[in-house]
Amino acid sequence: MDNSKANQQRRWSTPSSMSRTLWSSERSPSKDLQSSDDDHKGVNVQVVLRCRPLTEDEMNAKTSIVISCDELKQEVKVAQSTAYKQVDRAFVFDKVFSPSSQQKELYDNVVAPVVKEVLEGYSWTIFAYGQTGTGKTYTMEVIPRAVEQIFDILESKGSDYSMKVTFLELYNEEITDLLCPDEGSNSPLNDKPKRPLTLMEDAKGSVFVRGLTEMIVYSADEIYAILDKGSARKHTAETLLNKQSNRSHSIFSITIRIKEFDSDGSEVIKCGRFNLVDLAGSENILRSGAREVRAREAGEINKSLLTESKLTRLLRDSLGGKTKTCIIATVSPSALSLEETLSTLDYAFRAKSIKNKPEVNRKVVRSAVVKDLYDQDGEDATKKQLMELQELYIYQQQFTVDLKDKLDITQRELAKTRKSLFNLEDQYRKANDANKEKEKIIFNLLCSGSELTERALELRSDLEGAGSDISSLFARIEHKNYLEDENRNRTKNFHSQLAQQLEDLNKAVSASATDQEQNLKVIQDYTQSFLASKAVAIDELLKKIQNLKDLYGTGIKNLDDSAEELYKNSQSTLSRLSYELSTHSSCIIDLIKKSSSEADTISSDLKVSLNNLESRIAAFIQLQEENHVRTNETSNSISESISNFFKTLSICASKLRLMEEDSQTITNQKLNDFTKKFEIFSLDEERLLLEKMAELLASSNLRKKNLIQAAVGDILESASKRTNNLNQEISNIENFSSDAKEKWTNFIQTRESNFVANSSVITAGKLNIGEGLQSCITKSTEAAEHWKIAEESLLCMLKKNVDSFIKDGTEENERIHDRFSSIASSVIEETDDATKDIMLSVEYPLRLDHEASEKIEVLRTRCVEDMNEINSIHSQKVVEISKVARKSLLQDYMSRVLMLR
């Protein structure tokens, strides 16, 4: 496959022929159809099962394999045995492809035969069915090979053909033309598909997609480009199982019209169709309601395969219609997908029983009836126009139905709107009523207000009437009092005098009181404000002092606490430290003691081991010497044997040489004898034979002689060569023997000298080791003594250091503590002094205030007393004046009574 094909990584995979003509007008006229017996009886849908290998994820999840494929028996077995589930089922299909199967196998066994039949005029649909991620797309990726094969066959036959393709998508029950041209664009393929298309049925019940774009294509590359672009326009969405998964179905159709000539010269037009259906994952189909896939009756399967109504209608011709169908069911071998796998297998197994009645779309065009394809095309065009009109009519009908639907919806919505309007009006009415109620209440309130006003007015007029009554009463009283006016006038003066006096007195008293009061008030105000501000200031001052005191107290307390804590800490640290030091020093002492005893032990051990070692070395040297002597003896005996061997060898070689010389002499002798005998024999023969044959015999004899001489020469030559070689070998052996002998003698001499040298070295080494051991022992004894001295001095020093450290630490700590304490106490003292000063400075104004208050109080008391005195004088005077007045009035009254009498 070339690159362009290899790059067909798309999901369009499931091909399906969808052109309008497929579903309606492209049926071959029955009279021209040629169909086999099988076709009449119906052929079953071919069902192929493909099991993919485990994916990386499944392998990582260590999932178990529950599917086994037997390609020979065409059988798939599902087996699982767990605590919860026991599954053991087998399914037989038309073909089974195991996980190891290759794309080529699938293509050769399944797709290639389909392509051939398509080119014979059959309609074929291939679709892959299976759960998401089971390999539908992967399997359908063999389709580009099919496209290539179609073109290859057509080109190789030199066929006269035309080809067109359609590509649609079904998503959420909406059909979209994936090849529709964009408005305003010349290119049929662009980024945005047109509005959804309608699925329609013609008068014969054939289904077609109205207005689906048919594109004429001339090469495989064009088809790949269309597939690529169409695929790019499809809806894709993620699913939980596979992010690349596609929930839409798509149908790609290739229609091939081939013109051929029959044997009788008539033209035949074959029209094959190849529909590639790319279904969404079966779980999506199930989700959309396809549980019916598990329909009980096989006959129902074609109806219930894919309950999405439009998909069912689109595939009607492929599932029980005139199109041959191959379903490739794809499954995963993993136990994780067991349920879906069983569902797919069940469906696929049942789908086997669906029967199609395929028809070959092969039209025989007799030359008498129609001369050429163009005439046919013309007829087709008329038919097409008629169909278009029919379609238009149907479209109008559909449109009307759609409009009716819309109208219904609109009416329903209108009714809803009316209802809500009615509700709104109701609410409005209620709100109005409530408002009116409120208005009524307000009106009532207003009414009662005006009533109240009226009542008030009435009362007022009543009061006014009462006032006039009172005035008239006053007039009468005035009239009655008229007589007394005179007396009154007389007393009036007296009264006025008295009043004047009283008034003066009052004025004087009130002036004095006012003054007093004013003074008092001023003093009081001043005092109060002074006291208040003083109190505030004092309060503030006290607060500040308190704060200061608190602050100082807290600070000092903190300081004290810190000092205490520090002291405690340092004390505890010091005690811990001294404890640790004493522990450490005792540990160290123990350690040193231990080490010292260990060193002693080691040194004594060392001494013992050195002694042992010495004795062992001596034994070893003894053994070595013995071995050496033994080896020497053995070597001597070996060398003797070897020299004997070489001597024997040399004797043998000389014997061999003698033998060889003897043999050569004998051979030469024998050969000479033989030559002589033969010559004598030949001469005798020659003589014996007739002279007639003399020449012939002479030449023959000569030839024989020559031959024999040559043979003898050869034998002699080879014998001498062999002898030379043998001599050479013998001399080699002799050389080698003498060489070896020499080397061996050298070796023996070297070894002996080495042995002597080694023995002296060993003896010297032994002496050295002995000395070394002795010095070692001496040194270790010295070291032990040194160690003891060092240990004692170290311990002494350590103890001294620790003691002085502890002493220093304790003194330092106490010093710090004393310093802290003295600082803290001085701070406390200073703070107390400062507080006392502040308190004194506060108390002084307080005392002053207190004194001032006391004085003010005295003043106030005095004022009050003055006031009381003035008041009593005033009252006294009033009483006196009253007495005088009463007395004069009495006198006056008496005099008037007397006068009246």
Ligand SMILES: Nc1ncnc2c1ncn2[C@@H]1O[C@H](COP(=O)(O)OP(=O)(O)OP(=O)(O)O)[C@@H](O)[C@H]1O
């Ligand atoms: N027969 C196979 N041999 C090797 N790998 C395979 C086979 N079948 C499928 N795969 C791999 O398994 C993965 C899923 O396959 P694929 O995308 O074709 O599944 P799918 O059924 O088309 O999924 P979806 O419905 O979600 O599109 C891919 O990585 C594919 O390469």
